Amino acid sequence: MNRRGSGLGLFALLVYLFLYAPILVLAALSFNESRSSALWEGFTFAWYLKLLQNAQVMQALRTSLIVAFVSTVFSTVLGTAAALAFHRHRFRRGAAIEALFALPIVVPEIVIASSMVLLFAALSLRLGLLTVVLAHVAFSISYVVVVVRARLAGFDRTLEEAAMDLGAGPWRTLWTVTLPLCAPAILAGALLAFALSIDDYVITSFVAGVGSTTLPLQIYSMVRSGVSPEINAVSTLLLLATSLLLLAAHLLERGKPARLCAAPAGLGLALLAGPFLIGGPAAAAGEKVLNLYIWSNYIAPETLAKFEARHGVKVNVDLYDSNEALLAKLQAGNANYDVVCPSNYAVAILARQELLHPLDLTALPNLAHVDPAFLDRPHDPGNRLSIPYFWGTTGIAYRKSRTGPIDSWAALWEPRFKGRILMLDDARETLGIALLLSRDGHGVNETDERALRQAKELLLVQKPLVRTYNSADFDQVLLAGDVWLAQGWSGQFARAMDEDPDIEYVVPKEGSSFFLDSLAIPRGAPNPALGHAFLDFVMEPEIAAEICMTMRYSTPNRAARALLPAAIRDHPAIFPPPDVMNRVELLEDVGDATVLYDRLWTEVKSAR
Amino acid sequence: MRGAIRLVGVGKSFGGTEAVREVSLDVAPGEFVTLLGPSGCGKTTLLRLLAGFETPDAGQVLISGRDVAGLPPHRRPVNTVFQHYALFPHQDVAGNVAFGLRMQKRPAAEIRDKVARALDLVQLAGYEARRVDELSGGQKQRVALARALVLEPEVLLLDEPLAALDAKLRAQMQVELKNLQERLQMTFVFVTHDRDEALIMSDRVAVMNAGRVEQEGAPDALYDRPRTRFVADFLGVRNLLHVRVLRIDEGLAQLEAGRLRFAARDDGGYRAGAETWVGVRPERVRLLAEGASEAGAEDGVVEDEIYLGDRTDWVVRAAGHALVVAESARGAQPRGRGERVRLLLPPEAVLRLADGDGV
Numbered sequence: 001m002n003r004r005g006s007g008l009g010l011f012a013l014l015v016y017l018f019l020y021a022p023i024l025v026l027a028a029l030s031f032n033e034s035r036s037s038a039l040w041e042g043f044t045f046a047w048y049l050k051l052l053q054n055a056q057v058m059q060a061l062r063t064s065l066i067v068a069f070v071s072t073v074f075s076t077v078l079g080t081a082a083a084l085a086f087h088r089h090r091f092r093r094g095a096a097i098e099a100l101f102a103l104p105i106v107v108p109e110i111v112i113a114s115s116m117v118l119l120f121a122a123l124s125l126r127l128g129l130l131t132v133v134l135a136h137v138a139f140s141i142s143y144v145v146v147v148v149r150a151r152l153a154g155f156d157r158t159l160e161e162a163a164m165d166l167g168a169g170p171w172r173t174l175w176t177v178t179l180p181l182c183a184p185a186i187l188a189g190a191l192l193a194f195a196l197s198i199d200d201y202v203i204t205s206f207v208a209g210v211g212s213t214t215l216p217l218q219i220y221s222m223v224r225s226g227v228s229p230e231i232n233a234v235s236t237l238l239l240l241a242t243s244l245l246l247l248a249a250h251l252l253e254r255g256k257p258a259r260l261c262a263a264p265a266g267l268g269l270a271l272l273a274g275p276f277l278i279g280g281p282a283a284a285a286g287e288k289v290l291n292l293y294i295w296s297n298y299i300a301p302e303t304l305a306k307f308e309a310r311h312g313v314k315v316n317v318d319l320y321d322s323n324e325a326l327l328a329k330l331q332a333g334n335a336n337y338d339v340v341c342p343s344n345y346a347v348a349i350l351a352r353q354e355l356l357h358p359l360d361l362t363a364l365p366n367l368a369h370v371d372p373a374f375l376d377r378p379h380d381p382g383n384r385l386s387i388p389y390f391w392g393t394t395g396i397a398y399r400k401s402r403t404g405p406i407d408s409w410a411a412l413w414e415p416r417f418k419g420r421i422l423m424l425d426d427a428r429e430t431l432g433i434a435l436l437l438s439r440d441g442h443g444v445n446e447t448d449e450r451a452l453r454q455a456k457e458l459l460l461v462q463k464p465l466v467r468t469y470n471s472a473d474f475d476q477v478l479l480a481g482d483v484w485l486a487q488g489w490s491g492q493f494a495r496a497m498d499e500d501p502d503i504e505y506v507v508p509k510e511g512s513s514f515f516l517d518s519l520a521i522p523r524g525a526p527n528p529a530l531g532h533a534f535l536d537f538v539m540e541p542e543i544a545a546e547i548c549m550t551m552r553y554s555t556p557n558r559a560a561r562a563l564l565p566a567a568i569r570d571h572p573a574i575f576p577p578p579d580v581m582n583r584v585e586l587l588e589d590v591g592d593a594t595v596l597y598d599r600l601w602t603e604v605k606s607a608r
Numbered sequence: 609m610r611g612a613i614r615l616v617g618v619g620k621s622f623g624g625t626e627a628v629r630e631v632s633l634d635v636a637p638g639e640f641v642t643l644l645g646p647s648g649c650g651k652t653t654l655l656r657l658l659a660g661f662e663t664p665d666a667g668q669v670l671i672s673g674r675d676v677a678g679l680p681p682h683r684r685p686v687n688t689v690f691q692h693y694a695l696f697p698h699q700d701v702a703g704n705v706a707f708g709l710r711m712q713k714r715p716a717a718e719i720r721d722k723v724a725r726a727l728d729l730v731q732l733a734g735y736e737a738r739r740v741d742e743l744s745g746g747q748k749q750r751v752a753l754a755r756a757l758v759l760e761p762e763v764l765l766l767d768e769p770l771a772a773l774d775a776k777l778r779a780q781m782q783v784e785l786k787n788l789q790e791r792l793q794m795t796f797v798f799v800t801h802d803r804d805e806a807l808i809m810s811d812r813v814a815v816m817n818a819g820r821v822e823q824e825g826a827p828d829a830l831y832d833r834p835r836t837r838f839v840a841d842f843l844g845v846r847n848l849l850h851v852r853v854l855r856i857d858e859g860l861a862q863l864e865a866g867r868l869r870f871a872a873r874d875d876g877g878y879r880a881g882a883e884t885w886v887g888v889r890p891e892r893v894r895l896l897a898e899g900a901s902e903a904g905a906e907d908g909v910v911e912d913e914i915y916l917g918d919r920t921d922w923v924v925r926a927a928g929h930a931l932v933v934a935e936s937a938r939g940a941q942p943r944g945r946g947e948r949v950r951l952l953l954p955p956e957a958v959l960r961l962a963d964g965d966g967v
Binding site: 158159163167172176 | 659682686687694696698708
């Protein structure tokens with residue numbers, strides 16, 4: 001090879017490396033014994049075993065595969081038919097009509113998503129598996145049309161004429177010549193449709209409803225409580241399955257005998273069929289159902305099983321990843337959930353929009369067990385619409401062997417920790433602590449523009465010291481040793497402390513914020529009586545204690561706290577001492593100032 | 609009547625352009641007829657009208673005595689050999705040849721038998737399992753031929769089937785195709801823009817121009833007596849002159865083209881004082897040495913030499929006209945550019961031509 005050739009070869013190698021390095025890392029990490037991505041602690045199949053036991057992830061995988069399979073079949077058939085129509089007939093304004101087919105590819109996904117929600121609402125179509133499939137078919141068709149059309153554009157029409165000349169009618173020409181010759185393009189279109197469907201998050205999060213939590217929704221939802229390496233395992237398996245199918249398709253196109261293609265095709269399909277063979281909780285026909293819409297890792301399957309057994313019902317769990325996703329779903333008005341889990345400020349918004357079902361407090365006797373400190377809060381006076389479920393504080397977790405004891409937010413501004421500081425990627429939380437640090441006695445719910453601008457300046461001063469802004473897996477970054485101090489939420493840090501005794505959690509002396517997630521029944525819920533039963537169920541002391549034990553979030557249930565083992569009851573991160581509770585403030589809806597918060601936060605993040 | 613074709617006043621337009629205008633043509637069963645013309649003359653459209661890929665706007669198409677109006681391609685008793693073969697790339701040689709028989713749902717044994725015989729006919733026995741993209745151009749051409757012939761059509765349509773082959777292979781295929789057609793006694797309608805190919809293979813040639821058949825006839829008749837300026841030009845009559853008829857005497861028409869004067873044998877078509885076109889084949893012009901005193905000879909100067917191996921073409925300027933003169937290699941004498949010569953147009957070599965439409 002000459003010098004220039006080897007140079008190009010090297011370049012190609014680098015491009016391939018660039019393309020595939022992330023995938024290789026992902027596959028490797030799925031076998032890593034450590035939960036942290038930073039260190040390799042040895043080879044293990046444990047995550048694959050855990051994956052099989054994780055009913056929620058497996059159910060999401062099944063849902064994704066069903067949606068992908070059905071939408072691929074429909075979009076491939078319809079898209080191929082449309083492409084053939086354009087190929088065979090000349091329409092008036094044909095080019096313009098054809099361009100319309102490509103439009104969904106360039107229109108921002110969010111526009112398609114919100115318009116679909118509106119359409120489904122206008123048609124009074126219940127959000128669920130059907131709407132997800134319809135949406136996926138709609139956006140995949142364009143890709144199939146474009147891919148098949150490209151193949152047909154280079155198609156020698158005399159081949160079709162030759163077939164007709166030899167006695168084949170229009171249909172037999174289609175079946176014996178046109179379709180076989182387009183098969184690679186149709187297959188490519190189908191694979192693209194399948195990949196797009198498996199992959200889609202934005203549109204799905206809008207149109208998903210009861211029983212249609214797909215894998216991407218599941219993964220995004222898990223971000224709040226930490227994405228576990230099971231997800232690496234699931235991704236690796238999906239990758240393997242699709243690679244095998246691609247290999248089979250490639251062999252088929254190269255004209256290899258079907259016998260040779262059968263092995264990879266069969267193996268790939270078997271991998272994809274696996275989640276169905278392992279089986280899942282299928283609802284018996286006619287069984288009553290409670291539809292629960294909640295964050296990931298907010299309730300354990302065994303707790304739900306107890307409720308199911310007691311009431312003879314099936315609980316259907318769907319997941320979301322932000323209050324905004326929940327708001328969008330309830331505002332669309334056709335989601336059919338019985339119980340939802342909004343944060344306190346989201347409760348205020350939902351209350352203003354009258355999207356919540358008024359609670360019948362006589363049906364909730366267990367509300368008596370809840371600490372009054374969490375009741376009758378400004379976001380829901382008299383708890384007429386919601387009950388408190390979980391709460392937690394914002395504080396600093398630090399590696400004490402590196403930093404020594406920490407008791408002030410000011411530590412996050414100390415130059416000696418330069419490059420070892422992590423801040424949440426969250427407008428309210430970051431501006432909140434900057435407000436607390438200013439000497440003028442501002443609180444975390446400040447709406448005064450001048451105070452907020454000063455807070456922003458303080459964050460700009462801090463920025464050179466900050467290694468990263470991260471709300472997703474800040475606890476993992478701390479565990480991995482990349483940072484020494486991290487701002488974050490108590491629940492994740494409580495689990496991090498269990499893993500590494502060198503980590504300490506503090507709610508600084510200047511005070512801090514805390515969040516409160518509530519349970520509520522949306523207006524128009526199919527079964528509000530069952531919803532009340534569920535709300536009362538989770539407030540039973542034994543059940544509330546179990547939820548706290550399994551999920552490690554702080555429970556607002558006083559009676560439950562008494563039932564917890566001392567290690568948890570006295571855990572400084574889960575149940576901070578009373579003096580801490582006196583200096584934390586609930587994050588409230590700041591109304592119009594929300595826009596200002598978001599703008600100032602954007603300015604901080606984009607500053608150089 | 610099986611294998612006969614009759615076209616009556618057939619016309620076809622594509623969005624305002626008339627591709628075929630009022631064409632009437634009769635083809636006898638077993639005849640090899642060639643449609644000859646430059647690209648865009650309508651010859652391929654005419655073939656597609658016969659195959660059924662296009663429907664005529666006007667006129668009638670009869671195949672084997674039957675009006676085929678409204679019959680789609682797959683119901684017509686004709687088969688086509690396409691210009692670029694149009695072999696199905698997803699099938700092997702046998703699959704391609706068997707395609708039509710399969711469409712007719714013939715029994716497998718019969719299909720196997722007929723495919724073998726068809727491949728034998730085109731000298732491709734044993735090629736059944738080959739992929740078509742492994743074949744050479746000539747082999748592909750033979751497969752396309754076998755695929756059409758295996759159905760024993762009443763008429764075989766061939767759309768410039770040899771155009772993509774190299775010269776040597778093309779010459780060989782021309783002979784093979786003609787022999788095959790004679791053996792099968794099948795009606796062939798052959799489309800080409802290659803004059804020599806048309807003359808070598810056909811029983812009859814129809815020269816087309818601008819959608820019309822300008823002249824039809826046996827190859828030799830056509831070669832010897834082109835009737836229009838277009839046909840003459842297309843058949844290699846290189847010297848075309850616009851002339852005025854001065855007078856007619858003793859069976860000779862005295863003609864004048866600018867300063868050039870010469871005589872033509874009067875075929876009864878010349879009118880004294882009228883203007884017309886005439887043509888003279890380069891090989892019929894005689895070249896004489898300077899000073900030769902033959903009657904009617906003109907002085908000229910050699911302007912250019914085109915050496916063609918078996919003959920040499922001289923471009924000679926005489927009386928203001930650049931005339932092409934061909935001499936066979938044996939008779940040719942070495943001449944240089946600028947050499948003075950004399951040049952003679954024999955009266956019997958001068959062809960009277962109608963001014964072909966659209967030229």
